[in-house]
Amino acid sequence: MRTFRSALTAVAALAAFAGVGVAAAPAQAATNCTDKGHKYLCQYGITTTQLDNGTTEEFVVGTDHAVWTNWSYPDGSWNGWVSMAGWVQSPVYIGHFPGSLDYFTIDAVGSDGNYWFRLRSTNGSWSPWQVSCNVSPNAPLCP
Numbered sequence: 001m002r003t004f005r006s007a008l009t010a011v012a013a014l015a016a017f018a019g020v021g022v023a024a025a026p027a028q029a030a031t032n033c034t035d036k037g038h039k040y041l042c043q044y045g046i047t048t049t050q051l052d053n054g055t056t057e058e059f060v061v062g063t064d065h066a067v068w069t070n071w072s073y074p075d076g077s078w079n080g081w082v083s084m085a086g087w088v089q090s091p092v093y094i095g096h097f098p099g100s101l102d103y104f105t106i107d108a109v110g111s112d113g114n115y116w117f118r119l120r121s122t123n124g125s126w127s128p129w130q131v132s133c134n135v136s137p138n139a140p141l142c143p
Contacts, residue, residue, distance in 0.1 A: 044090065095107065
């Protein structure tokens, strides 16, 4: 648990530091791109990670400003886009924890200007969206 809390604190600190650059960036015109049949906001790009079993997982910010994910199967096919909800105004960032590529957070700047994150457990389940531990240090997933 101490490793988890230390890693989560490091991810939160990195997210807070990265937020300085995001907040200072000028507004960009929303241009839509398409990936595997799904429209997303081009300026936020596609964030990709590889899991321990070789699965590739992608994250985009949809035209609805929700985070969307899609993942590959061993035969090379893709699941199809699934909404992770939320409303974000930045790219999706990934923070891996030591020991497993399957255990990571995604985070992005929400409509309130704060970093929000979701935690992916090694079994593939996701926590609900939670505001950064810097904003709410007593939240459930905070050290």
